[in-house]
Amino acid sequence: MILHPLRAALLASAVSALNLDINSEESIKDAAGTVSFNMMTNYTANHTGEIPGKLPGTWWRGAILYNTLIDYWHFTDDASNNPAVTQGLNWQRGDNDNYMPANYSSYLGNDDQLAWGLAAMSAAELNFPQEDSMPEWSVLAANVFDTLVPRWDTKSCNGGLRWQIYPYQAGYATKNALSNGGMFELAARLARYTGNQTYADWAEKVWDWSVESSLVNNKTWVVGDSMQVEDECGNMGHIQLTANYKAYLNGAAYMFNMTNGTTTKWKSGVDGLLDTTFDTFFPKKYDGKVLSEVVCEPPMNCDADQDTFKGSLVSALAFTSQLVPHTADTILAKLESSAEAAAKQCSGGKDKTLCGRRWYQDKWDGTSSMEEDMSATNLFAANLVRFQGENKGLATAETSASSSDGNTTDGSDSSDDSTNSTGTSHGDIAETNGSGHLGVSGLVVGETLLTRQFRMPGSLQPSLQAGELFRNY
Numbered sequence: 389m390i391l392h393p394l395r396a397a398l399l400a401s402a403v404s405a406l407n408l409d410i411n412s413e414e415s416i417k418d419a420a421g422t423v424s425f426n427m428m429t430n431y432t433a434n435h436t437g438e439i440p441g442k443l444p445g446t447w448w449r450g451a452i453l454y455n456t457l458i459d460y461w462h463f464t465d466d467a468s469n470n471p472a473v474t475q476g477l478n479w480q481r482g483d484n485d486n487y488m489p490a491n492y493s494s495y496l497g498n499d500d501q502l503a504w505g506l507a508a509m510s511a512a513e514l515n516f517p518q519e520d521s522m523p524e525w526s527v528l529a530a531n532v533f534d535t536l537v538p539r540w541d542t543k544s545c546n547g548g549l550r551w552q553i554y555p556y557q558a559g560y561a562t563k564n565a566l567s568n569g570g571m572f573e574l575a576a577r578l579a580r581y582t583g584n585q586t587y588a589d590w591a592e593k594v595w596d597w598s599v600e601s602s603l604v605n606n607k608t609w610v611v612g613d614s615m616q617v618e619d620e621c622g623n624m625g626h627i628q629l630t631a632n633y634k635a636y637l638n639g640a641a642y643m644f645n646m647t648n649g650t651t652t653k654w655k656s657g658v659d660g661l662l663d664t665t666f667d668t669f670f671p672k673k674y675d676g677k678v679l680s681e682v683v684c685e686p687p688m689n690c691d692a693d694q695d696t697f698k699g700s701l702v703s704a705l706a707f708t709s710q711l712v713p714h715t716a717d718t719i720l721a722k723l724e725s726s727a728e729a730a731a732k733q734c735s736g737g738k739d740k741t742l743c744g745r746r747w748y749q750d751k752w753d754g755t756s757s758m759e760e761d762m763s764a765t766n767l768f769a770a771n772l773v774r775f776q777g778e779n780k781g782l783a784t785a786e787t788s789a790s791s792s793d794g795n796t797t798d799g800s801d802s803s804d805d806s807t808n809s810t811g812t813s814h815g816d817i818a819e820t821n822g823s824g825h826l827g828v829s830g831l832v833v834g835e836t837l838l839t840r841q842f843r844m845p846g847s848l849q850p851s852l853q854a855g856e857l858f859r860n861y
């Protein structure tokens with residue numbers, strides 16, 4: 389049979405437009421680079437007249453984008469997006485350096501604010517360069533944590549964080565996994581980073597409440613989504629989302645590591661949550677090899693938030709493989725097979741590199757967005773964890789070389805091969821200095837209405853029913 393050269397080329401590109409060779413570090417970096425480049429073609433928040441860190445129609449996803457790019461930089465050493473990340477993370481830090489910026493603070497969920505705190509935490513742990521004039525990343529993360537503590541609500545359900553912060557928000561009546569799992573995760577990561585027992589105690593407390601309320605079932609290791617305070621958290625919303633597992637798995641991995649693997653609670657937590665994660669989100673239909681957001685990919689109705697969730701999970705899986713070494717073999721195998729599958733899915737558009745959401749499908753599913761690219765960027769970047777040397781682990785305050793005020797502990801053995809502040813020239817400081825927005829007071833009405841509408845389509849007082857609550861922020 390004679391194959392026309394052009395047809396041969398087309399066939400080859402249909403097999404894998406990113407031409408991913410999963411055994412080649414360079415090839416994986418190329419794939420991550422291509423997809424992150426596509427992702428950032430739609431990024432305009434750093435243009436004149438725009439608001440750094442604010443993506444259209446959402447505030448919290450800006451944090452997910454930056455977290456993705458911090459991980460991406462960590463795994464690839466490509467610092468080309470670092471100025472945009474530093475600028476946005478600093479711009480949105482708010483007047484009190486706790487990610488409650490006045491423009492949005494009246495309509496936030498705890499999980500929204502947590503997304504920013506967790507991004508700052510990643511920056512701290514990975515020694516992401518910070519401007520000299522700005523607070524250390526770990527300080528920003530700790531400040532977020534401090535705002536959560538007084539919001540811990542024992543008046544209903546025996547404890548727990550509500551989803552949203554204020555009574556006039558519909559989500560105030562809900563206690564959800566992303567907020568409580570997020571608080572658990574942030575506490576665990578701060579505990580490991582700082583060595584401060586207060587955070588470890590909180591991690592323990594949030595975990596215990598999550599288990600007692602059965603948000604996390606510690607027999608089946610199923611993580612629910614949300615409960616309502618009006619029935620004292622008597623009914624679970626059971627929608628299964630990767631982001632909820634990510635939060636509890638990652639927190640447990642940090643606690644396991646911090647306690648040197650000696651605590652049964654954290655070992656059974658990590659192993660149990662990992663098992664259900666694999667069982668639930670790596671469908672048997674695809675040989676248990678490809679990560680899928682199972683509630684919304686088959687019907688193709690994932691919203692923009694949900695399109696980012698897989699990315700957060702794969703990132704947590706990569707770090708879990710380091711923090712909990714006995715999980716590495718299983719995790720890496722799942723990351724590899726998912727990346728090989730996704731490389732075929734990422735074959736849309738003119739250049740045949742646009743990523744849809746259905747990584748299990750060889751042919752591009754016809755969709756493309758910054759959020760789908762976030763997940764795919766995370767996936768390819770996470771696969772570089774295999775090629776990392778010993779010295780590329782997660783930093784703690786003691787090993788961190790990133791101290792911006794000279795507080796660096798002596799004897800630091802942390803990696804410094806990739807922490808050059810390239811791209812964060814002092815020219816950026818004037819632009820990113822928070823003093824620029826201190827004068828802006830109150831709410832920008834159009835913006836908050838948009839945010840509000842986006843978060844709660846249809847109604848200001850929706851009757852949220854167990855099982856029906858999708859993430860709408």
Ligand SMILES: *[C@@H]1O[C@H](CO)[C@@H](O)[C@H](O)[C@H]1NC(C)=O
Pocket residue numbers: 428431434435436468469470472
């Ligand atoms: C904005 O950030 C993107 C992504 O890093 C970068 O390519 C672009 O050059 C930046 N634009 C400006 C005006 O700084």
Ligand SMILES: *[C@@H]1O[C@H](CO)[C@@H](O)[C@H](O)[C@H]1NC(C)=O
Pocket residue numbers: 438439440442479480481482489490491825828832
């Ligand atoms: C708040 O909104 C104003 C007006 O749109 C904008 O100039 C400023 O950058 C915003 N600040 C933040 C932190 O988003």
Ligand SMILES: *[C@@H]1O[C@H](CO)[C@@H](O)[C@H](O)[C@H]1NC(C)=O
Pocket residue numbers: 530534584585586587
């Ligand atoms: C530990 O963290 C808590 C909460 O942020 C803080 O109040 C306390 O001062 C810290 N303790 C030490 C020894 O740094």
Ligand SMILES: *[C@@H]1O[C@H](CO)[C@@H](O)[C@H](O)[C@H]1NC(C)=O
Pocket residue numbers: 599600606607653656
């Ligand atoms: C599950 O949680 C209960 C407390 O709610 C605890 O007594 C039990 O030991 C836990 N089981 C595991 C396997 O962690």
Ligand SMILES: *[C@@H]1O[C@H](CO)[C@@H](O)[C@H](O)[C@H]1NC(C)=O
Pocket residue numbers: 646647648650
């Ligand atoms: C973990 O190991 C380190 C180093 O050996 C030790 O300093 C620390 O006390 C241990 N922590 C626990 C909770 O066992």
Ligand SMILES: *[C@@H]1O[C@H](CO)[C@@H](O)[C@H](O)[C@H]1NC(C)=O
Pocket residue numbers: 644645647648649710711712713781782
């Ligand atoms: C903790 O994590 C580091 C990687 O950051 C790893 O080298 C170490 O083995 C882990 N400790 C335990 C007890 O698993």
Ligand SMILES: *[C@@H]1O[C@H](CO)[C@@H](O)[C@H](O)[C@H]1NC(C)=O
Pocket residue numbers: 426427429430742756757758761
């Ligand atoms: C950029 O966003 C538009 C929709 O606003 C989308 O059609 C396009 O595919 C996106 N590009 C990438 C590379 O994600």
Ligand SMILES: *[C@@H]1O[C@H](CO)[C@@H](O)[C@H](O)[C@H]1NC(C)=O
Pocket residue numbers: 524527793795
């Ligand atoms: C730096 O160290 C000093 C003295 O130990 C301490 O008072 C200060 O809080 C530290 N600053 C930060 C940001 O950790």
Ligand SMILES: *[C@@H]1O[C@H](CO)[C@@H](O)[C@H](O)[C@H]1NC(C)=O
Pocket residue numbers: 805808809810
């Ligand atoms: C760090 O950046 C400086 C200035 O751009 C450069 O001269 C130096 O070689 C860089 N160091 C490393 C380790 O990349």
Ligand SMILES: *[C@@H]1O[C@H](CO)[C@@H](O)[C@H](O)[C@H]1NC(C)=O
Pocket residue numbers: 521817818821822823
């Ligand atoms: C940055 O803000 C601080 C106050 O928060 C101010 O003292 C400093 O002069 C500002 N720097 C620039 C470059 O605007």
